[in-house]
Structure formats: structure tokens, C-alpha cells
Amino acid sequence: MADPDLTHLAQVGTEIAIRVTPKASRNRITLEDDQIRVYVTVLPEDGKANAAVQKLLAKHMGLAKSRLALIRGATSRDKVFRVD
Template sequence: MADTPLAHLAQSGTQIAVRVTPRASRNRITQDEGQIRVYVTTVPEDGKANAAVQKLLAKALGVPKSRLTLIRGQTARDKTFVID
């Protein structure tokens, strides 16, 4: 778990704020000046992009995606997830 890029955030109750860019050329996560940016290739319709962000973020954190819950930003680019 320690070798994942964001593993230091993977504690229960931690809120993670991200900025999402849908329709990107490839899936990736960057961290600039403390802000986490998530790029997904999925289109933002019917929650598909949110699911892709959740999956990518869970992998980067080293936790199962079922432990990540979207608590803010369902339809916005700025989202907040909490680790259960």
C-alpha cells in the first residue's frame, strides 16, 4: 500500500478534494501544489465519469473502491470523496 502515489491519504475518515477533467486523452492523476487533479477518458454522463474517478482514485490510494464515497460535487468538476 505504501508504494501507491496517494497512499499517505488512505486513512478512514479522510476527505479528499479533487478536480476532475473528463474526456482526457488518458486516465491519470496529478498533484500540483497540493491540489489533486484526476483526468479520465470517460464522458460525464449518467455518472460514468464519477465511477471512473472513483476507480482510479481507489487504485492510487490502495483501497477498494467500495471504501470511497462521493460526498460533494456529483455534477461538478470539483469533487470531495471520503474514505469509509
Template sequence: MTDLTHLAVPGAEIALRVTPKASRNALVPGEGGLRAYVTVAPEDGKANAEVTKLLAKALGVAKSRLTLLRGHTARDKLFRLD
């Protein structure tokens, strides 16, 4: 699991690119930004829920503190930490 606790600042906006239907759940920091890989399919918000859960665990915060601002149906997402 990637440790992203240094990003856990209230009001921080975290952009990431999501790859659904991956072989494993993972958060990978890279040159182009943060990438999230989730095993679930992007239907009925299941992938968004899994990304929120994965990001919250990496940040060390509760899922309820993350708000999806942009990208509900897109691969590029923007979360805000409240």
C-alpha cells in the first residue's frame, strides 16, 4: 500500500487517473500524477466507491472526508479532502 499521509491536508485536492477492471487494487505515484487501479467494473458507481476506499486508506483518513469533485463518469478524477 502506498503511503500518502503527507497529502492528508484539509482542503487538499488530489487528482488521479483510474484504471478499472485491473488485476489488483493499487495506488501508484508516477511522473504524470497519481494512478489508481481497481478490480471492479465502472458500473453503478462501484469503481468510484472502490477508489474512494483505496485513497482514504492510503491517506489515513475516513472515507467520509473525501469528496469527489469532478470525474464521476470519467477516468480522470479530482477528490477534495475535507
């Protein structure tokens, strides 16, 4: 299954709620029941998984990763990013 096109979310002020699965077999993004799920291969330690999620999400949205800010869920699997 191909990764979903998320470029329509790349507008300033958009908040994106996602569910993260760390230690996955490969990096990917899926849409399941209208919920964006992000799978990353890194461990959830020292913010490494958050950085990997930010990078992957920005890539699929066509943005620089510096334009995505984590506003909720730094230590949770449920996270909210905002486009700045």
C-alpha cells in the first residue's frame, strides 16, 4: 500500500493528530479509519522517535521539518503537530 498524500495538510496553522508506532519494521505512514498512523524504526528514547516522525511527516507533506512543531504528546504515542 502506498503512503497517503498529505500535501493538503501543509497550510500554516493546521494541526495534525497522529498515532505513532516506534520500533516498526520500516518507516511508513498509513491512514486507518481517518487516523494518520506513523511507523518509525527508531526507539522512543531521547526524542529520537519524535525527530524521526517529524522528518517523515514533513517529507510526505512537502515541507521543511523545521516548519512542523510538536505541540502535544512528546512522551505519548498520540501526538499533535502544527504547521508553522
